[in-house]
Amino acid sequence: MAVRPVLTFPDESLKRTAEPVEAFDDALRRAVADLEETMRAGPAAVGIAAPQVGWGRRVVIIDASARPQWPNHGRLVLVNPEIVAWEGSVVGREGCLSVPDYTGNVVRAERLTLEAFDERGGPLRYEMEGFEARVAQHEIDHLNGLLFIDRVVSRRKDLFRRKVYR
Ligand code: NI
Numbered sequence: 001m002a003v004r005p006v007l008t009f010p011d012e013s014l015k016r017t018a019e020p021v022e023a024f025d026d027a028l029r030r031a032v033a034d035l036e037e038t039m040r041a042g043p044a045a046v047g048i049a050a051p052q053v054g055w056g057r058r059v060v061i062i063d064a065s066a067r068p069q070w071p072n073h074g075r076l077v078l079v080n081p082e083i084v085a086w087e088g089s090v091v092g093r094e095g096c097l098s099v100p101d102y103t104g105n106v107v108r109a110e111r112l113t114l115e116a117f118d119e120r121g122g123p124l125r126y127e128m129e130g131f132e133a134r135v136a137q138h139e140i141d142h143l144n145g146l147l148f149i150d151r152v153v154s155r156r157k158d159l160f161r162r163k164v165y166r
Contacts, residue, residue: 002034003041004053006097014098015145018051018058021079024121028059032077032119036061042097047135049142052098060139064132072132078124081116081140083109092134094148095162105158106151108134 007014021028031050039048039061047062058080064072088110095103111129114136118124128136138148152158 002037004034004038006038006042006048006052007054008098008100009147009149011098013054013056014051014142014147016051016056017145018049018056018143020058021117024079024117024119028079029119031055031057032059032061035059036075036077039063039097045097047139048097049139051142051145058143060136060143062132062135062139064135067131070130070132073126073128076124076126077119078114078116078136078139079119079121081114081136081143083112083137083140084115086112090134092131093160094134094138096138096148098142099147099149101162102149103160103162104148104152106134106138106148107153108137112136 035048035050038053039045046064046066050057050059060078060081063075065074086109089107090110091105091107093103094106112133114126116124
C-alpha cells in the first residue's frame, strides 16, 4: 500500500468526469487500499474520491464515524455510486483535501438513498442523512469534476480562508 499525492485546485484533472469501474479485480482492490491510506494520512479526512489522486474511476471512500452525533455506516468503499433519491436541503461547512486553503458553505440534500457496489461487485444500498449524506454528496461531486467551491452561492460571502496554525 502507498500514500499517493493528492491533487489540488486548480489541477485540470480534478475537473474530469471519472469513468465507471468495470473490472472488480485485485487491481481495483489494491488501488482502493492506496486511496484509503491516502485518506487516512490527510488531516481529519472523512472522505476521498479516486480523481483526487489522479485515478479517473468512479470510486469513493467515506467514513463519517468521526461525528457520532449523526447516524452513519462507518467506513464505506463505494464503487460506481449513484444517488437515486434525495430530499430536503441544508447549508453546511465543507473542506476538501484538494482545496487546502479554504472552507465553504454549501447547500446539500438533507437525506438521500445511495446505490453502489462494493470492491467485489456486490450491490450496496444505503439511506443516509445529515453529515454522512453531505460527505457522500461531496465525494460523488468529485467523480463529476466538481469541487465544493463550484457549489458555493457566493465566493465572496461563502468561502473562508483557513486559519494557519503555526
Ligand atoms: Ni473533496
